[in-house]
Amino acid sequence: MDPHITEWLNLAIRWAHMVVGIAWIGASFYFVWLENNLNRVNPKQGLAGDLWAIHGGGIYHLEKYQLAPNNMPERLHWFKWEAYFTWITGMLLMCVIYYFNAELYLMAPDSKLSxxxxxxxxxxxxxxxxxxxxxxxDSALRRTPIMLALVLFAFFVATSYGMVQVFSGRGAYIHIGAMIGTIMVGNVFRVIMPAQRDLVKAIQEQRPPDPALPAKALLRSxxxxxxxxxxxxxxxxxxxxxTYGSSFNWAILAGLSVVGIMLRHYFNTRHLSQKFVWLIPAAALGMIILAFVSSPYKYTGNAKQKTHGIAMASVDDVEMGLxxxxxxxDVIQLRCAVCHSAEPSHPLFSTAPAGVVFDSPQDILHHIPSIVSQSVQSKVMPPGNTTQMTDEERTLIGVWAVQERPEKE
Structure with a gap:
């Protein structure tokens, strides 16, 4: 496919994905906040609680029924299409970026798969x-939600480890995200919506609803x-x-997921008390630890011998100016400038990625930090190593970068 068309498909689908994703997540967060902030003290008969709020120059009064009003309203708003379209646009985006260009972003450079x-x-x-x-x-674990959550988390971590053995780090990450997104929309489509439909139908037919369905829907929600x-x-x-370029990318993803879960739990429970306020500094400490353990810098005896994560070449080589x-x-023009040029020669790019070009010495000198980060430390560039950059060439760039900017050491 023409790279210009691919770029605009990417833009259009990504934008749509963001819009519907914000709508889905926004509605989800709002209803969690609403549920947690209901005034449940002496509610009116038939109500579980109510809430007063002010927004946009108006005052709102919201009421939640214990089950439902005596007569169902003519117009009842359902929240489902945001979830469905988030998944649909996400899959389309995956096709455009990762499946149409599998060699570039999905496959590991040494992959044995086609x-x-x-x-x-x-x-x-x-x-x-x-x-x-x-x-x-649906197993017996559903009776102990904490154990269920731990087993599911272990499953996601194990899957992440397996994914990075098959795909590039970036491809593995996006597939874990797509798997979780598929599970989330599956919960809406297969569990939450059927439970809501059964509740509405039971009220209309004036029969008791099945209590198992709402309980199952609540767990999935x-x-x-x-x-x-x-x-x-x-x-x-x-x-x-x-993160995704680290040799411990699967563990970093697990750690960042724990940080996100901790923050979510604090915001879910802060209406009850501040007993989980410690989760905020704990999450911040977790981020610092992850930044430290993912550092590409290696030390060989003393703090001055920092080698930019280079596996070869010594500090003596740098000092001798070899x-x-x-x-x-020559290496950058051969391996990098095919994409990072004002006029890329790579068939999948019509413009330089992120607008970064290496057409002149000044361009290269300006981008030394990013060149080292992407091609030497994490080795995520070239993507999929499509230009076959060797470890020796990466070392050459890294040692030269330390030589070029010794004051950074």
Whole structure:
């Protein structure tokens, strides 16, 4: 497909995905907040509670029924299409970015799978993920929600570890996010909506509703609530190569997911008391620890011998000035400038990614930090290593970068 068309498809679908995703997450967060802030002291007969609020120059009075009013209203608002369209646009975006360009973003550089096989594995993971999750939720573990949550978290961590063995770090992350998103929308489509339909139908038929369905829907809705922040991180993770590009990328994803779950739990419970306020500094400490353990810098005896995460070459090599710019420029022009140029020669790009070009020495010198981060430390560039950059060439760039900017050491 023409790269210009692909870029605009990416833009249009990503924008739509953000809009409907904000609508879904916004509605979910609002109703959790509403439920947690209801005034349940001496409610009117038939009510579970009410709430007064002011917004946009107006005052609102909201009431929640214990079950339902005596007569169902003519117009009852349902919240489902936001979830469905978030999943649909997300899958379309996955196709445009990862499946149409599997060699570039999905496949690991040393993958033994073909592009079509990699795509098939990715799609299969979404299907299997839903059925495993659904089966575990319907097992005896449902009676102990904490144990259920721990088992599910262990399943996600194990799946993440398996994914990074098959896909690139970026491709693995996005598939974990897609699997969680599929589970979330599956909860809406297969559990929450049927429970709501049964409740409305039972009231209309003046019969007692099945209490098992709302209980099941409540559990799945709670899962959706806690999975939201990890999914949001995954949506932006491609901007942070130190996470998905790390050799411990699966563990970093697990750690960041725990941070998101901790923050979500605090906001879910702060209306009761501040007993979970410690989760905020704990989450901040978790972020600091993850930043430290994911650091690419290596130390060889003393603090001055920082080597930018380079596996080869010594500090003595740097001090002797063994590498000149022409050697590095030859590598960058051969391996990087095919995409990062004012006129890319790579067939999948019509413009330089992120507007970064390496057409002149000044361009390269300006982008030394990002070149080292992307091609030497995390090795996520070139994507899919499509230009076959060697470890020796990465080392050459890294040692030259330390040589070029010794004051940074």
């Amino acid at each position: 592009a079509s096989s990699s795509v098939a594995v990715g799609i299969l993971s979404l299907v299997v993920g839903w059925f495993v999750y659904d089966a575990v939720c 709670r899962h959706n609530n806690y999975m939201t922040l990890p999914v949001l991180f995954i949506m932006i993770s491609n901007h942070f190569s130190s 590498i000149n710019f022409e050697e590095v420029n």
